[in-house]
Amino acid sequence: MKKIYLDTKELPKQWYNILADLPSPMDPPLSPFTNKPVTFDEMKAIFPESLIEQEMSDKRWIDIPEEILEILSLWRPTPLIRAERLEKHLGTPAKIYFKYEGVSPAGSHKPNTAVAQAYYNKKEGIKRLTTETGAGQWGSALAFATKMFNMECRVYMVKVSFYQKPYRKSFMRMFGAEVIPSPSEFTNSGRAILEKNPDSNGSLGIAISEAVEEAAGRNDTNYALGSVLNHVLLHQTVIGLEAKKQLEMVGDYPDKIFASCGGGSNFGGIAFPFLADKFNGKDVEAVAVEPASCPTLTKGVYAYDYGDVAKLTPIMPMFTLGHDFEPPAIHAGGLRYHGDSPIVSKLYKDGLISAEAVKQLEVFQYGILFAQTEGIVPAPESAHAIAATVKEALRCKETGEEKTLLFCLSGHGFFDMASYDAYFDGKLVDYEYPEEMIKESLKNLPKV
Amino acid sequence: MKKIYLDTKELPKQWYNILADLPSPMDPPLSPFTNKPVTFDEMKAIFPESLIEQEMSDKRWIDIPEEILEILSLWRPTPLIRAERLEKHLGTPAKIYFKYEGVSPAGSHKPNTAVAQAYYNKKEGIKRLTTETGAGQWGSALAFATKMFNMECRVYMVKVSFYQKPYRKSFMRMFGAEVIPSPSEFTNSGRAILEKNPDSNGSLGIAISEAVEEAAGRNDTNYALGSVLNHVLLHQTVIGLEAKKQLEMVGDYPDKIFASCGGGSNFGGIAFPFLADKFNGKDVEAVAVEPASCPTLTKGVYAYDYGDVAKLTPIMPMFTLGHDFEPPAIHAGGLRYHGDSPIVSKLYKDGLISAEAVKQLEVFQYGILFAQTEGIVPAPESAHAIAATVKEALRCKETGEEKTLLFCLSGHGFFDMASYDAYFDGKLVDYEYPEEMIKESLKNLPKV
Numbered sequence: 001m002k003k004i005y006l007d008t009k010e011l012p013k014q015w016y017n018i019l020a021d022l023p024s025p026m027d028p029p030l031s032p033f034t035n036k037p038v039t040f041d042e043m044k045a046i047f048p049e050s051l052i053e054q055e056m057s058d059k060r061w062i063d064i065p066e067e068i069l070e071i072l073s074l075w076r077p078t079p080l081i082r083a084e085r086l087e088k089h090l091g092t093p094a095k096i097y098f099k100y101e102g103v104s105p106a107g108s109h110k111p112n113t114a115v116a117q118a119y120y121n122k123k124e125g126i127k128r129l130t131t132e133t134g135a136g137q138w139g140s141a142l143a144f145a146t147k148m149f150n151m152e153c154r155v156y157m158v159k160v161s162f163y164q165k166p167y168r169k170s171f172m173r174m175f176g177a178e179v180i181p182s183p184s185e186f187t188n189s190g191r192a193i194l195e196k197n198p199d200s201n202g203s204l205g206i207a208i209s210e211a212v213e214e215a216a217g218r219n220d221t222n223y224a225l226g227s228v229l230n231h232v233l234l235h236q237t238v239i240g241l242e243a244k245k246q247l248e249m250v251g252d253y254p255d256k257i258f259a260s261c262g263g264g265s266n267f268g269g270i271a272f273p274f275l276a277d278k279f280n281g282k283d284v285e286a287v288a289v290e291p292a293s294c295p296t297l298t299k300g301v302y303a304y305d306y307g308d309v310a311k312l313t314p315i316m317p318m319f320t321l322g323h324d325f326e327p328p329a330i331h332a333g334g335l336r337y338h339g340d341s342p343i344v345s346k347l348y349k350d351g352l353i354s355a356e357a358v359k360q361l362e363v364f365q366y367g368i369l370f371a372q373t374e375g376i377v378p379a380p381e382s383a384h385a386i387a388a389t390v391k392e393a394l395r396c397k398e399t400g401e402e403k404t405l406l407f408c409l410s411g412h413g414f415f416d417m418a419s420y421d422a423y424f425d426g427k428l429v430d431y432e433y434p435e436e437m438i439k440e441s442l443k444n445l446p447k448v
Numbered sequence: 449m450k451k452i453y454l455d456t457k458e459l460p461k462q463w464y465n466i467l468a469d470l471p472s473p474m475d476p477p478l479s480p481f482t483n484k485p486v487t488f489d490e491m492k493a494i495f496p497e498s499l500i501e502q503e504m505s506d507k508r509w510i511d512i513p514e515e516i517l518e519i520l521s522l523w524r525p526t527p528l529i530r531a532e533r534l535e536k537h538l539g540t541p542a543k544i545y546f547k548y549e550g551v552s553p554a555g556s557h558k559p560n561t562a563v564a565q566a567y568y569n570k571k572e573g574i575k576r577l578t579t580e581t582g583a584g585q586w587g588s589a590l591a592f593a594t595k596m597f598n599m600e601c602r603v604y605m606v607k608v609s610f611y612q613k614p615y616r617k618s619f620m621r622m623f624g625a626e627v628i629p630s631p632s633e634f635t636n637s638g639r640a641i642l643e644k645n646p647d648s649n650g651s652l653g654i655a656i657s658e659a660v661e662e663a664a665g666r667n668d669t670n671y672a673l674g675s676v677l678n679h680v681l682l683h684q685t686v687i688g689l690e691a692k693k694q695l696e697m698v699g700d701y702p703d704k705i706f707a708s709c710g711g712g713s714n715f716g717g718i719a720f721p722f723l724a725d726k727f728n729g730k731d732v733e734a735v736a737v738e739p740a741s742c743p744t745l746t747k748g749v750y751a752y753d754y755g756d757v758a759k760l761t762p763i764m765p766m767f768t769l770g771h772d773f774e775p776p777a778i779h780a781g782g783l784r785y786h787g788d789s790p791i792v793s794k795l796y797k798d799g800l801i802s803a804e805a806v807k808q809l810e811v812f813q814y815g816i817l818f819a820q821t822e823g824i825v826p827a828p829e830s831a832h833a834i835a836a837t838v839k840e841a842l843r844c845k846e847t848g849e850e851k852t853l854l855f856c857l858s859g860h861g862f863f864d865m866a867s868y869d870a871y872f873d874g875k876l877v878d879y880e881y882p883e884e885m886i887k888e889s890l891k892n893l894p895k896v
Contacts, residue, residue, distance in 0.1 A: 002521050005453040073450050074533070074823045085522070103551065105823030107862070147820050170865035173872055174819055371622055372595050375522045375553030414555070414862040417618035424621055 002084060004246040006077035012241040013064055015234045018272045018343060020060035021279050026346060029314035032306060035448050038314045046215045046223040048124040051117065054231040062234065064116075071115045071148050075104045076238065080246035085373040087393070094396035095252070096389060098409045099243045099270060100376070106171070108379065108411030109266045110141030110226055113235035117224045118145040128152040128221040130214045132182065132207030134161055135333030136168025137379075137411065138226030143177035156182035156210045159202035161333070168415055182207040189213050189310065204337075205309025205323075212312050227263025228307060228316075228341050236269025239408060244273055247406070254284060254406035256392060260384035261288035261297065261355070262334050264341030270408040275352065288344060288355045289388040291363075293431040294327035296320065296340045297348050297355035299438065304448045305339060315446050318345040322441025328431040330360050331419035332380040338441070358387045359430045364423040366390045367413070379411035380419050450532060452694040454525035460689040461512055463682045466720040466791060468508035469727050474794060477762035480754060483896050486762045494663045494671040496572040499565065502679040510682065512564075519563045519596050523552045524686065528694035533821040535841070542844035543700070544837060546857045547691045547718060548824070554619070556827065556859030557714045558589030558674055561683035565672045566593040576600040576669040578662045580630065580655030582609055583781030584616025585827075585859065586674030591625035604630035604658045607650035609781070616863055630655040637661050637758065652785075653757025653771075660760050675711025676755060676764075676789050684717025687856060692721055695854070702732060702854035704840060708832035709736035709745065709803070710782050712789030718856040723800065736792060736803045737836040739811075741879035742775035744768065744788045745796050745803035747886065752896045753787055763894050766793040770889025776879040778808050779867035780828040786889070806835045807878045812871040814838045815861070827859035828867050 019026065028037040043052045054062060064072075083096040101109035121129060129146055132155070133139030139155040146153035155177050162169060162181040172179050182202045183190035189209040193200050200206075215223035225232060247253055257274055259267040271286035278284050288297055297319050305320040307313035320339045321327075327336040339345075347353045367383030369390070370376070378386055385407040396403050413420065422428050467474065476485040491500045502510060512520075531544040549557035569577060577594055580603070581587030587603040594601035603625050610617060610629040620627045630650045631638035637657040641648050648654075663671035673680060695701055705722055707715035719734035726732050736745055745767050753768040755761035768787040769775075775784040787793075795801045815831030817838070818824070826834055833855040844851050861868065870876050 002456050005455070007453070008450050071823075105819075105825075144823060148823075166869070167862075167865035170869045170872075171825070174816060174825060174865075174868055176820070368622060371553075372624065375592060375596075377553075377619070377622060412862075414615075414860075417615035417622075420622055421614070421618045424618075 002082050004080040004249055006242060006245060008073045010245060011069055011073055011076050012238050013069070014061040015064060016237040016241060016273050016276060017057055017060055017062055017234055018275060019230060020058050021276055022346065023350065026342060027317040029316045029342070030304060030448055032311050032313065032315055035315070046212060048120045048126060048222060050120040050124065051231050054234055055229060065119065068116050068119050072112065072238070077242045078103050080243055083374050086370060089369070089373050090390065090393050090397065092393040092397040093400060093402045094393045095404045096393055097247065097404070097406045099239055099406070100409045101239060101266070102376065102409060102412035105144045106137065106140035107414065108137045108141065109236060109239060109269060110138050111144055112238055112269065113226065113232045113265065114141035114145035114224070115148065116235040118142070118149045118151055121222050122149045122151055126220060126222045128154065129224045130154045130156070130211040130221060131224045131226070132156045132204060132211045134158050134204045136161060136165050136172070136415065137334055139177065139179070140168060140171045141226065142224055143172040143175035146177065147175040153177040154214070155179045156184065156207040158182060158204055158207050159200065165415070182210050184210060186210065187213045203309065208308040209310035209312050227265040228339070230343055232265050233268035233272065233341055233343060236265050237272050239269035240271060240273035243270060243406065252404055255403040256405050257284065257286045258289055258385045258388045258405065258407040260335060260381050260410060261290050261340065261344065262337045262381065264344035266408050266410040268341060268344055271353065278352065286353045287388060288348065288353060289384045290355060290357050291330055291332060291335050291384065292357040292359045292433060293330050294321065294336050295357045295433065296338065298357045299433065301442060302345060302349045303445050305445050307339060315448060316342050318342045319348060321438050322444055324444055325438060325441035328434065330431065331416070331422060331428065332363070332384065334381040335384065356388050358384055360428055361430050363387045364420070364428060368420070376409065377413040378409060379413045380416055382410045385409070450530050452528040452697055454690060454693060456521045458693060459517055459521055459524050460686050461517070462509040463512060464685040464689060464721050464724060465505055465508055465510055465682055466723060467678060468506050469724055470794065471798065474790060475765040477764045477790070478752060478896055480759050480761065480763055483763070494660060496568045496574060496670060498568040498572065499679050502682055503677060513567065516564050516567050520560070520686070525690045526551050528691055531822050534818060537817070537821050538838065538841050538845065540841040540845040541848055541850045542841045543852045544841055545695065545702070545852070545854045547687055547854070548857045549687060549714070550824065550857060550860035553592045554585065554588035555862065556585045556589065557684060557687060557717060558586050559592055560686055560717065561674065561680045561713065562589035562593035562672070563596065564683040566590070566597045566599055569670050570597045570599055574668060574670045576602065577672045578602045578604070578659040578669060579672045579674070580604045580652060580659045582606050582652045584609060584613050584620070584863065585782055587625065587627070588616060588619045589674065590672055591620040591623035594625065595623040601625040602662070603627045604632065604655040606630060606652055606655050607648065613863070630658050632658060634658065635661045651757065656756045657758035657760050675713040676787070678791055680713050681716035681720065681789055681791055684713050685720050687717035688719060688721035691718060691854065700852055703851040704853050705732065705734045706737055706833045706836045706853065706855040708783060708829050708858060709738050709788065709792065710785045710829065712792035714856050714858040716789060716792055719801065723795070726800065734801045735836060736796065736801060737832045738803060738805050739778055739780060739783050739832065740805040740807045740881060741778050742769065742784055743805045743881065744786065746805045747881065749890060750793060750797045751893050753893050755787060763896060764790050766790045767796060769886050770892055772892055773886060773889035776882065778879065779864070779870060779876065780811070780832065782829040783832065804836050806832055808876055809878050811835045812868070812876060816868070824857065825861040826857055827861045828864055830858045833857070
């Protein structure tokens with residue numbers, strides 16, 4: 001049996017909140033203005049109360065409302081697939097399973113939280129959501145989710161991507177979202193940048209500032225974030241909860257779990273439900289896979305830092321390369337983030353998870369091998385998890401270990417064909433680990 | 449239950465050959481050179497013997513080899529989905545099911561036959577396949593299939609598409625195919641065109657000529673066609689066979705089946721297994737949905753005609769608008785074909801199926817409505833079936849009929865976002881029925 005399906009009615013009815021099980025408590029996020037723990041009221045300017053409660057909750061299980069389940073069931077449960085042709089090609093004794101999130105409307109795992117965030121905002125009377133998007137995966141997910149609840153959506157899209165990735169923009173437009181190239185004339189943050197440099201290409205940092213500023217300034221409008229925060233990772237745990245059930249159906253359990261890690265949401269989504277077992281003594285290893293050119297966990301420091309360049313977000317305790325670190329322009333935009341989810345960071349600091357950095361060329365090499373054996377074109381972000389899994393499977397081949405490997409295929413690459421062209425044209429390179437740049441940016445960590 | 453899955457082991461083990469059940473026999477295809485029925489030997493120049501046998505077989509069930517099942521099982525059985533949110537939005541008492549073929553590696557139903565064709569060619573010692581592609585769906589499918597069997601593949605891609613649809617080209621390249629803009633310097637047909645017009649944009653007719661010429665001239669190389677022929681439709685019947693099982697699982701049976709119809713392969717694929725019941729007295733109606741601007745069944749004539757502009761293919765008995773009819777440039781390239789499958793044509797002539805023409809703007813309007821309710825962006829070709837289904841569901845709303853409707857969602861639209869942009873930008877139009885052009889092209893039917 002290659003594909004392991006779950007019936008719609010087996011969609012998880014509760015999210016797993018790992019905060020309830022952490023061996024030691026999290027350090028609180030701090031206000032960027034006062035350096036004191038962020039208050040509920042401060043967060044209310046841009047988030048609905050139910051999401052703030054989830055952000056801080058210590059309840060192990062949180063019910064998923066029926067209205068969210070109804071939308072998730074358009075594509076969930078997602079298939080778990082045994083990559084038999086890849087195993088055979090590698091000649092490995094390891095078993096390779098992958099959870100395929102690319103079947104979602106936006107083609108990635110992002111809608112799992114977008115739907116939840118849209119729902120809670122709508123329920124609390126919010127009519128519009130703003131957000132930022134770089135490559136476009138998150139913007140697409142939020143556009144879809146707001147359309148499902150008949151809400152409005154404005155996406156500030158990094159200007160260079162707005163023009164270079166027109167089809168992601170088309171996708172958001174199809175789901176009724178307004179897509180604005182950032183920096184824009186709509187916000188003070190945008191106008192300030194444009195005044196200095198009318199030709200600015202924009203950046204994720206600027207786009208976040210614009211989206212947050214607009215949400216903070218309007219009563220009918222909130223802000224939505226696609227990764228990093230606790231409640232975002234919470235919503236993604238449906239991935240791992242389903243995968244556990246599916247592996248149970250074939251009498252299997254992973255020795256090692258691999259997921260690409262930018263802000264941490266797809267890693268948390270697949271890994272946390274298995275970590276719950278690890279806390280109870282089960283032998284399972286979760287590996288966060290990051291780009292060697294943006295090695296937040298493997299080369300960064302654990303410190304309080306801003307989530308964005310413009311210093312508008314709370315100061316969070318996390319692994320970071322410094323909030324003004326600018327990662328090289330690798331073709332996996334979703335992983336070019338200086339920081340990481342505070343929960344994932346803490347787990348790594350406490351030795352409860354591992355991390356591994358992979359290089360761009362091996363990511364594409366193994367991503368293409370995966371497509372050519374299993375027939376699914378992976379997003380370059382997801383191909384990071386593939387690369388680490390394949391390397392482990394090849395290691396098992398040498399040692400003869402019959403390990404069970406599981407990875408999250410977080411999205412398809414149909415909107416990323418240009419990056420595969422760049423690979424085939426020999427235009428991609430392995431960036432050196434940007435040691436000096438990181439040293440510089442780490443000098444600017446906030447003093448708290 | 450929204451999604452109805454079948455286990456991998458329930459993948460059909462045999463194709464259904466409708467030729468065994470036709471109330472009266474088919475007229476034979478004729479050689480374009482002799483005007484006499486095409487012989488087995490003539491076909492052997494470009495096709496393997498097993499496919500020629502299938503083309504002419506009157507066996508009702510044909511076994512699917514294990515090697516083909518293994519590849520199909522990468523994505524098959526495909527889901528059958530109840531479009532509950534669409535039903536609710538329309539307020540119709542009709543039940544709407546769709547069979548979703550977009551989950552395949554190439555994103556459409558085309559790999560169902562590409563895999564079979566690659567397999568039989570490989571088995572008979574063929575190392576390379578050639579084909580033509582317009583929009584790129586078929587070329588993508590054959591590239592994938594040949595890679596699965598470690599064969600080489602050359603795709604002649606209509607030059608204007610080669611430059612306008614770069615990501616389809618990237619996809620084929622990813623699966624190891626050589627993609628050549630047509631007309632090319634590789635063939636006499638190509639060189640002849642380029643001599644007359646070095647800036648020729650190419651056409652499907654020219655690309656077919658190039659692919660056939662190359663295959664006919666090399667012993668290690670055969671030609672593969674993505675629609676029209678009997679064996680192609682045979683391979684697609686897995687769609688309808690699965691759908692029947694899936695509807696049985698929920699105790700349902702369709703009153704009406706809708707599928708878009710260009711060459712006829714996705715229509716035949718979903719409809720033929722249900723027509724088998726109709727031949728036994730069951731009340732079910734299959735509707736072939738075509739573009740109003742290329743109305744082969746609804747406005748064409750039933751006659752012997754060439755399959756291509758260059759008159760290199762056999763002369764086939766079919767509904768046609770004339771082999772030199774040039775359909776308007778609608779954004780559903782896969783449906784811009786002057787002719788139709790001989791089997792589909794005969795069924796229509798004999799009153800065993802219906803046909804309906806829909807206009808471009810309603811196709812996009814309802815395609816977008818489908819995306820916004822069900823979360824799947826349809827290919828513009830597939831949106832033809834959606835448009836006809838929605839119109840029927842709205843008719844049921846007026847009459848109060850609780851009909852069960854089934855349509856084939858033959859592919860996703862992730863590579864077609866430019867056409868949705870054109871719609872949103874108000875650049876698409878409803879072409880007038882090109883009556884005069886058709887009258888002219890019908891004057892050039894071959895005399896047989």
